[in-house]
Amino acid sequence: MPLVSMRQLLDEAAKGGYGVGAFNVNNMEQIQAIMEAARETKSPVIVQASRGARAYTNDKFLYHLMLAATELYPEIPMVLHQDHGNSVETCKSAMAMGFTSVMMDGSLMADGKTPSSFEYNVSVTREVVEAAHAKGITVEGEIGCLGGIEDGHGAGGDALAHLTDPDQAVEFVRLTGVDALAIAIGTSHGAYKFTRKPTGETLKMDRLIEIHRRLPNTHLVMHGSSSVPKELQDIINQYGGKLKPTWGVPIEESQLGIKNGVRKINVDTDSRLAITGAIRKVFFEKPEEFDPRSYLKPAREAMEKVVAQRMTQFGQAGHAGDYTPIPLEEMAKRYR
Numbered sequence: 001m002p003l004v005s006m007r008q009l010l011d012e013a014a015k016g017g018y019g020v021g022a023f024n025v026n027n028m029e030q031i032q033a034i035m036e037a038a039r040e041t042k043s044p045v046i047v048q049a050s051r052g053a054r055a056y057t058n059d060k061f062l063y064h065l066m067l068a069a070t071e072l073y074p075e076i077p078m079v080l081h082q083d084h085g086n087s088v089e090t091c092k093s094a095m096a097m098g099f100t101s102v103m104m105d106g107s108l109m110a111d112g113k114t115p116s117s118f119e120y121n122v123s124v125t126r127e128v129v130e131a132a133h134a135k136g137i138t139v140e141g142e143i144g145c146l147g148g149i150e151d152g153h154g155a156g157g158d159a160l161a162h163l164t165d166p167d168q169a170v171e172f173v174r175l176t177g178v179d180a181l182a183i184a185i186g187t188s189h190g191a192y193k194f195t196r197k198p199t200g201e202t203l204k205m206d207r208l209i210e211i212h213r214r215l216p217n218t219h220l221v222m223h224g225s226s227s228v229p230k231e232l233q234d235i236i237n238q239y240g241g242k243l244k245p246t247w248g249v250p251i252e253e254s255q256l257g258i259k260n261g262v263r264k265i266n267v268d269t270d271s272r273l274a275i276t277g278a279i280r281k282v283f284f285e286k287p288e289e290f291d292p293r294s295y296l297k298p299a300r301e302a303m304e305k306v307v308a309q310r311m312t313q314f315g316q317a318g319h320a321g322d323y324t325p326i327p328l329e330e331m332a333k334r335y336r
């Protein structure tokens, strides 16, 4: 099956009342892990690449790995999505490369750090929506800013400092015409989201529910939604790692989100933890090994396991067969 638009996946997920994990990739093993998990669980899937991932892979390698995935897993409906596009230019270059969905993250300025004004966000997002919809490509916008500054992306500091204002969310969707909306409800990118299990004080699910009530037809997106499982932290620390105790977004909170309009759940950190733990274990137990396959294979398997778990928990499992791919040209016609 060719790469499909994210809009098609999210519309279908809304009909079925499930969420779709959006998993970040940087290399072949991560793409393989996701595709194997998708086959195993019969899941449609969103594969996403950050600006950093595109730079790391020099774009072309990533794109051609994705094309290989469409050939090798023809039964899996799959989206290639630009994660956190920092500018109109980044989104346009992703579209030119063949991405079927882009995120214009105008909640921050192009430096990926400084919170922007509402007017700036509307203006850059609107520009991307016009260019993307003309090609049938999906657009995700963001209103409010996530916490943390892990990996150079985020407003930094307090995750509660720039929560999404429901009035602004309604206005933003009206002015931009985005297909999907990322909201800030207290999550952060990276492993260090919460210093204890989050409560309603630190993870604002009530706000998400209110935004969904006001925007019942907009697909909501939860970023920074890795659950940072203790067992994955423990494996890393058992084999020489030094992670500090930390908590992520409990699965039941993501599931509550899915019941309230969340259709896309972003997960990167859980995959990173799984991979790193598996590699550390081989290095620790078999210090004589130097063939990269001896540690990349268990790393790939560990990521596949966590991704398959998420696919089941988010409810996308079992739905791969529901799709007849809608060509991007047809999507473009529908937007017109």
Ligand code: G3H
Residues within 6 Å of the ligand: 024, 050, 051, 052, 053, 083, 084, 151, 153, 189, 190, 268, 269
């Ligand atoms: O947005 C955050 C994702 O985890 C991607 O991270 O920019 O290090 O690739 P990255």
Ligand code: 13P
Residues within 6 Å of the ligand: 024, 083, 084, 188, 189, 190, 191, 222, 223, 224, 225, 226, 227, 266, 267, 268, 269, 270
């Ligand atoms: P995590 O760091 O929680 O995996 O979030 C990833 C993300 O939001 C990518 O955009």
Ligand code: ZN
Residues within 6 Å of the ligand: 084, 189, 223, 224, 266
């Ligand atoms: Zn994100």
